[in-house]
């Protein structure tokens with residue numbers, strides 16, 4: 001795994017890489033972290049910084065780790081990672097050992113971030129901003145009904161905007 005320039009992201013279809021390939025959102029340190037699958041989010045440019053937007057429901061165990069740490073990583077595993085992504089998106093780290101179940105190998109990135117040896121691409125993000133989606137702010141209420149009111153399993157997402165500090169490849 002080697003660090004690469006942020007311009008490397010220009011080779012990616014970022015909508016597909018989040019929405020179809022999916023990603024692991026991971027926060028914590030090498031000896032205390034959690035990871036979950038996410039397929040909602042975005043990459044962009046805000047406050048003159050390259051940023052990522054991540055949406056994490058407060059119920060997720062990963063949420064605790066995102067709250068407690070300054071950084072998180074977004075790891076892209078390619079199609080080979082599909083089974084691991086399915087597992088990490090359907091089990092909670094509260095009651096499952098995701099590393100043992102998937103064979104993912106954690107790799108520390110600095111002191112306070114973790115990615116996986118299997119990742120083809122990792123973005124390291126430093127938290128800049130957090131907010132909680134509000135029901136009254138939905139302009140198209142069908143999104144609210146479809147994803148929140150009709151889905152009793154989850155509350156409104158917290159959105160985190162993180163500065164992309166580093167990109168690792170391979």
Ligand SMILES: Cc1cc2nc3c(=O)[nH]c(=O)nc-3n(C[C@H](O)[C@H](O)[C@H](O)COP(=O)(O)O)c2cc1C
Nearest residue numbers: 036037038039040056057060061062089091092093
């Ligand atoms: C394809 C897919 C995409 C998902 N995207 C998100 C997401 O963007 N935000 C979110 O909060 N949960 C998302 N989830 C659900 C979490 O990955 C899931 O609830 C997971 O078990 C949480 O694990 P944790 O409790 O260890 O954090 C997604 C699940 C799947 C399968």
